[in-house]
Every structure is written in structure tokens, then in C-alpha cells.
Amino acid sequence: MGFYDLLASCKNEDIQELTASISQRDVWRALSKESCDSRDFLALLSPAARPFLEEMAVKARELSIRHFGRTIQLFTPMYLSNFCTNGCVYCGFGCANAIFRKQLSLEEVAKEARLIAADGLKHILILTGDAPKMATPAYIEASCRELRKHFSSIAMEIYAMDTDTYRRMVAAGVDGLTLYQETYNETLYETLHPYGPKKDYHFRLDAPERGCMAGMRMVNVGALLGLDDWRRDAFFTGLHADWLQKHYPEVEISISLPRMRPHAGSYSPACEVSDADFVQILLAQRIFMPRCGISISTRERKEFRDNIMGLGVTRMSAGVSTAVGGHSDKDSGTGQFDISDERSVEEMAAAIKAKGYQPLYQDWQPMDPWEKSA
Amino acid sequence: MNLSAPDLFSPEKDALIIGGHSLSSRLFVGTGKYPSDTLIPGVLAASGSEVITVALRRVDMNATTDNVMQHIPSNIRLLPNTSGARTAEEAVRIARLANAMGCGNWIKIEVISDNRYLLPDGYETVKATEILAKEGFVVLPYVNADLMIARSLVSAGAAAVMPLGAPIGSNRGLQTKEMLRILIEEISLPIIVDAGIGKPSQACEAMEMGAAACLVNTAIAGAGDPVAMAQAFGQAVAAGRKAFLAGEAAVSPGRAYASSPLTGFLS
Numbered sequence: 087m088g089f090y091d092l093l094a095s096c097k098n099e100d101i102q103e104l105t106a107s108i109s110q111r112d113v114w115r116a117l118s119k120e121s122c123d124s125r126d127f128l129a130l131l132s133p134a135a136r137p138f139l140e141e142m143a144v145k146a147r148e149l150s151i152r153h154f155g156r157t158i159q160l161f162t163p164m165y166l167s168n169f170c171t172n173g174c175v176y177c178g179f180g181c182a183n184a185i186f187r188k189q190l191s192l193e194e195v196a197k198e199a200r201l202i203a204a205d206g207l208k209h210i211l212i213l214t215g216d217a218p219k220m221a222t223p224a225y226i227e228a229s230c231r232e233l234r235k236h237f238s239s240i241a242m243e244i245y246a247m248d249t250d251t252y253r254r255m256v257a258a259g260v261d262g263l264t265l266y267q268e269t270y271n272e273t274l275y276e277t278l279h280p281y282g283p284k285k286d287y288h289f290r291l292d293a294p295e296r297g298c299m300a301g302m303r304m305v306n307v308g309a310l311l312g313l314d315d316w317r318r319d320a321f322f323t324g325l326h327a328d329w330l331q332k333h334y335p336e337v338e339i340s341i342s343l344p345r346m347r348p349h350a351g352s353y354s355p356a357c358e359v360s361d362a363d364f365v366q367i368l369l370a371q372r373i374f375m376p377r378c379g380i381s382i383s384t385r386e387r388k389e390f391r392d393n394i395m396g397l398g399v400t401r402m403s404a405g406v407s408t409a410v411g412g413h414s415d416k417d418s419g420t421g422q423f424d425i426s427d428e429r430s431v432e433e434m435a436a437a438i439k440a441k442g443y444q445p446l447y448q449d450w451q452p453m454d455p456w457e458k459s460a
Numbered sequence: 461m462n463l464s465a466p467d468l469f470s471p472e473k474d475a476l477i478i479g480g481h482s483l484s485s486r487l488f489v490g491t492g493k494y495p496s497d498t499l500i501p502g503v504l505a506a507s508g509s510e511v512i513t514v515a516l517r518r519v520d521m522n523a524t525t526d527n528v529m530q531h532i533p534s535n536i537r538l539l540p541n542t543s544g545a546r547t548a549e550e551a552v553r554i555a556r557l558a559n560a561m562g563c564g565n566w567i568k569i570e571v572i573s574d575n576r577y578l579l580p581d582g583y584e585t586v587k588a589t590e591i592l593a594k595e596g597f598v599v600l601p602y603v604n605a606d607l608m609i610a611r612s613l614v615s616a617g618a619a620a621v622m623p624l625g626a627p628i629g630s631n632r633g634l635q636t637k638e639m640l641r642i643l644i645e646e647i648s649l650p651i652i653v654d655a656g657i658g659k660p661s662q663a664c665e666a667m668e669m670g671a672a673a674c675l676v677n678t679a680i681a682g683a684g685d686p687v688a689m690a691q692a693f694g695q696a697v698a699a700g701r702k703a704f705l706a707g708e709a710a711v712s713p714g715r716a717y718a719s720s721p722l723t724g725f726l727s
Contacts, residue, residue: 151682153629155493206525238520303544336546336573377575435525442495447525450544451517453553 089329090291093270093322101318105132113138117145122374127324130370131317139366146372146398153377158438159401159446160431161209163243164198165410166190166229170215172282174268176313176346176353179215188410189220196232201413203236205405205431208448210237211264216245216284223251227258234259239450241304245283246293252300261450262304263297265290266344269313270322278313294326298334303450305330305337306381311364312346312355320367324374331375340379340401343367347385347424361390365397372398388427388437395441404434474705476650476672479566479598479619481537485510486667487697488539488652490677491528492518494686500531502687503680507694512536513568513675515543516558539600541568548587555592567592568622569601578628582609586616593617602654605639610647620649622675625666626656629678633662637669644670660689660696667700668708 105128113135116126129135130142167189170179178185190198202210210233214221226244233240241262242255252263269275272287279285294305307326309319323341331339345364346355364386371380381401382391391402406425407413429437435445475482488511489503504512512532519540520527532538540558545551548571555567569592571584585601586609592599598619603609605623613621623643626632633656634640644651650672657663663674676693683689 151493152631152678155678155681156495157493204524206523208520331576335576338575377578439496444494444496445526446518447523448518448520451519451554451557453550453557 088292089295089326090288092325092329093291101128101321102315104128105134105317108132108134110134110137117141117373121376124325124328124374127370127374128321130373131321131366135366135370136362139362139369142366142369142373143397146369147396149372149376150396150398150400154400156443157446158395158399158443159209159449160207160404160434160438161211161239161241161401162202162207162403162405162431163211163213163408164202164233165213165408165412166195166226167214167217167221168410169217169220170282172216172284173280174282174284175278175280176268176310176355189214189225190229190411192228192232194411194414195229196235198411198413199233199236202405206447207405207431208238209241209450210239211241211243211262211403213243214245216282218245218283221245223247223254226260227254230255230258230260234452238448238452241306246286246290247296249296249300252297252302256301259452261302262306263294263302264306264308264342265293265297266308266310266342267291267323267326268310269319270309270326271314271318274314294330295333298330298337303338304340304379305334306340306342306379308342308344310344310346311359311367312357315357316359316363316367320370324371327371327378328375331378338379339375340381341371342381342383343371344383345385347426365394368394368398384425384427386426388429391427392437392441395438395443402434402438404429405431474701478600478650481598483510483537483673484508485694485697486673486701487663487694488513488654488673488675489680489690489693490675491515491532492677493681497526497528497531499681499686500528501533503690504533504536506687507680507690508698509690509694510535510537511539513539513541513677514563516540516554516561516563517544519558519561519563521561537566538563539566539568540564541602542570542588543572545569545571545588546573547571548584548591551584551588552591555588555597556595559597565596566598566600569599580604580624582606582612585609586612589613589618590616593619600652605636605643607639607642607646610643610649614647614649618649620652620672621647622652622654624655625653625662626658628655630656631658631679631682632656633658634666640666640671641669660692663693664696664700664703667697668703670704671700673697 108129112129116129168179240260242260243264275287297305309323327339327341379400382399383403384406438445485508487509489509491514540563542551542554551571569588571581589599589601600620602622610621626635652673653666653671654675658679680690
């Protein structure tokens, strides 16, 4: 049974109704258990858990220190291309948006890489729009060959691929896959993705599993918070991560918590996710999956990012530009979304240290270093 | 007094020998999870430890930023580990890379293909040990407390066996105590209890049982004052070792005896 089948078996349940029926006693039970199951996770996401955020924070912090120490791993995104054939109504790169389109040449990839690496970063996340005829697998492979000269870990957040293409990516040096389902609500998904390859809900849902099968070392899932009821999407994100971890124990499964930000298409979030909501998701996820990596992007404000560092976060982006070529050309066009934390890598590292944590620049070592320069 | 034991008052005569190298401290420490790597020299000095393990995945000899290696004094024996390896082949490649990067020929084999509990894969660990021992590495494999795996490691050429007390990072102490006792009794190599030790008293207990050494990371790095905790662990390990060498006094069965004993008919 795949994750789609698991989702199908419970998607008719009304999560809001179910969470509303959860009592404070259920929350206490979940908090006092050594390990939580999916019902406990739902209890921690429920309205009944809201008065216990402090208790949840204490537990989440203790679990995080035990499993990850006082460390935050740094990375930065690098946008290779913003050509896109999708019509995602909420995305700044959607093909209906009249923005400047660009794809980096390999020389430009190398230039961006040098500039990013000069800040000491060793983990890079490459992104493209969904236009496989422009940002072809061969182009991505060639870009990775450039990037491996500078970075010890390359993760990708690119259109959903089949297993064989993911294998090609792994062979080219990609060790991490990030792919957000955006929303796990299949009906809503169809209205948000009216056309383009991303319209295929099932193909996208199974993509993280295909990445696992292809040999990715890290696979990261998430929902774009704000598209649907946050409790529902946070719950299914956690279930997805848990399902992947159970079926692919050799892969490091992690989640991201992207919260909707303003962008060129001027789509307003349908469901507001407050800071308290966000923190509740973060804490519930940490308690549900104590060893799961959790990434927080610069979509969040710097003060907020500083405050949640000790609550279960394991990875943070820094020195971010969401525009193609944005590291070498500050006027390189429209970004995918507006960032709220514009701190440089150095400033971010200082902020992490100020919170009593250690910024980790490198947490992976390619086993064939000579391939870096191949 | 145990006549075969080294002189209790001459700790230098009770050295732990690993790979032909003599160690006077029986506490190994780690480099992960610290709020700052600048704490490492203090931890080493306070604990008296002479061996430190470092995940090769975090070593960047060319780093322009902070680098963990800058904080490890040159007189400390480096024990690179293969954290991140999922198979014997990956562990072997990481070990060779560590050697090529100048981290020496000691290697702690960690092969973990289960990210849910971080439990070691014994079969793959034995395979990696066999290959690396033949290549001249001093191999310290991290494994479950399992007698058959430990025997295989002896045959494979390991320099010590590092069984877990409890899952990594759990701080749950000696959950595998009975299995550890069997390993200590049956295995001729040094038994170094690794993972799960959360308190100095637990390290002391492992040493009292006859463990050759303990490796402690999370409990020190996650402490409110890592340097003070490192000192406490150093003292606990030394005390446990001394107690082991001294030989425990016999323990009373702790029960009363009937006025009409079962063997009374004999008198």
C-alpha cells in the first residue's frame, strides 16, 4: 500500500471535526508518552493543545537537543531557472505571471556557486520552475558537475521526476530531494493547479518515494501553509514523513514548514496561519518524530526565526535570493516569493551563536572527493 | 585484592592498550552537538580524555569558517567515525577518505541504515571491519550488544568492540546491561560502552562491571555546563575502573534464615 492509499483511506474523515473532539486529557496523554502515534500527533495539533504550547516547547526542545545537539545547519537556495509551464495560482513563477524569465548558463552557475561558497556554505539547494524542456535533466546534471566543485551537499527542489531520472540526479551528485505537495487536499489541489504537469496530484505525491527508491540520502516533504486548513495539511505532512521513514529507514526524512508569502501573482492565502499556529505545528512535529529534520526558510521574519531556533529547528537558510542569478546580480528580476529575513550568512551565523547554538556549515562529506573536480 | 589486577595506586600501569597505543584515560568523548566547538579543549582537559571521535562528514580541512579540527589539541588521539554510512562499502570509503585527509588510521565504524532508531547494522559492520583491518586500520566498531556479532568482529580483526548501552542520544543508561556483561566475560578485546550513557553514575556502573572504557558525547555536549559534566564523567569512569580492579565485596543474599533450617536434619 502506497502513501496515496493511506491518504485515501482517511481523507474523508473531517480532520477539523476530529481535532475539535480531542480533549485536554488526550493532549496530556500524548505529552507524557515516550513515543507518539498518529492519534497523539493529531492531539498535539488540536485546539485542545493550544493552552499547552509551553509544555510542548519544553519537550520539543529537550528532544531536539538530545538528538541534534545545539546545532543549526545552514544552507542557501540557488535558482537556476524560472521558466515554468504550470499555472499554480499561488506561485510567483506561474507561467501566467508576466515576469522576466531566465535560465543560468553553466558559466553563470559557476559564478553564482563561487559567490555563495565564498561565504563558507557547503550545502546548496538548487531550484528550477517546471519546464523540463528548458531546465532539462541533462542541464541539471551539468549544473551539478559545476556545483560539486564547491559544495559537499547538493539538494534539489525541482519538478517531480520519474525514478530513473532521480537516479541520474543521484549519479550527478544530488544527495537531497525537497518536494512539497503544496496541499494534501486533492480536491483543492486540482483547483490550485489548473494546468501544467504539476496538475497530476498522484504523480507528485509519490515523487518523494521515487527519490527514496533512487538512492537520495535526504528527502524533505512539506505543505505550503495557508493553502488549506493548516491542521489538516500539517497532519498529513507528518503522516507522509512518518510513512516514508518507516518504509525507507535508510533515508533521512525531513520536513519544511513554508508559510505563504506575497508574490507577483497576488494570491492571498485562503487560510491564515498565525505565529502561534506555526509554533504549534513545529512543536507537534518534533514530538511526533524526534529525529526528523525540520527546515525553516527566510519566508519567516528574522525575529520569529530567532525565537523558534531552540524549539526543534535543525536547518535554516541564509544569504537568500529567490531570483535566478540573484547572488551575482542583485537586479536579476522577480523572486519566487518575497523574503522576510535578508540576513547574510555571516549575520545568520552570528544570530545562531547568540542563541547559544552552533551554525553548521558542513554536515555531509562526499565519499569520492575527487568527483568534485571531475 | 585481585592479584592479577594492575597496581591500584599506579594508574599508569593500568593503561588501556588499543592498536598498540597506550591510553591512561578510559573515557572517550565526542565532538558533536556542542553549542560551540570552542568548548572542546575545555572538555578534553576537564575529563582527562585522550581520545575524541569526530564525524568525518563534518570535517572540512579547507573551511574558511569555524572548523571542528581547529579545536582538537594535537596530543589528542583522533577517532574519526563513519557517521552517515548506510553500508559496509560506504563505511570503507569514508574510512579511506579519513585516512587520506590526515585523520590517522583509527576508525570508528558506524553503519546505520535505520534513521528511526539509529541502530547499527551488525552484518555490514563486520564486513567493513574485515576489509579495513586488513588494510591496517585500527578498527573500533559500534554495534549492538550481541555476542555473535562481537565474536565475528574479533575474527574480523577489530581492535575493540563498542556495544551500545541504549540507542544513540537516548541518555537511557545501560539498557543492555545483561548483554554487556556477557560481552565483557566472553570477548577478549576491550569492550568500550558507546551510546546511551546519560549520567556519570551509569558510566561508573559500566566500568565497575569491567568495561574497558566508555564513550560519552550527548550527555556531555547537552549538559548545562559541558566542561563540568566532562570532569564528572572523567572522575566517574576512573572511580568505576578502580572499583572493578579492587574487586567487589561479596553481596549478602539479604534474606533471613528460618529457625528450623531446611538442612537442620544434618546436624
